[in-house]
Amino acid sequence: MPAPFDSYTLLGELVASVDDLEQVCRQLGGWHSRVVDGTHYAGEDSRGGGATGTVTAAAELERAAAALSAAAEALRAAHSANGVVRWFDAL
Numbered sequence: 001m002p003a004p005f006d007s008y009t010l011l012g013e014l015v016a017s018v019d020d021l022e023q024v025c026r027q028l029g030g031w032h033s034r035v036v037d038g039t040h041y042a043g044e045d046s047r048g049g050g051a052t053g054t055v056t057a058a059a060e061l062e063r064a065a066a067a068l069s070a071a072a073e074a075l076r077a078a079h080s081a082n083g084v085v086r087w088f089d090a091l
Contacts, residue, residue, distance in 0.1 A: 003090055004088060004089075004090075005087035008079070015072055015076055018072040018075060022068035025062070029057070029060075032058035
């Protein structure tokens with residue numbers, strides 16, 4: 001890292017990016033949970049394993065959102081901890 005003090009900004013950007021990904025997963029999962037067979041899609045193909053693909057997708061997207069939420073929490077903690085370090089301007 002050429003400018004160590006930039007690590008604070010980078011961590012803040014990572015938090016924002018992961019928060020955005022979490023929101024997209026929740027929105028996309030919510031959309032999957034509201035679609036209606038015959039209205040929004042025409043059933044499933046032969047690869048379906050007996051579970052409704054939209055329900056499974058919604059559940060997996062919620063699981064991803066929960067994991068991203070945990071990651072964002074850890075990144076926020078790292079960002080906060082990094083904020084007390086008095087970095088040199090360069091290595």
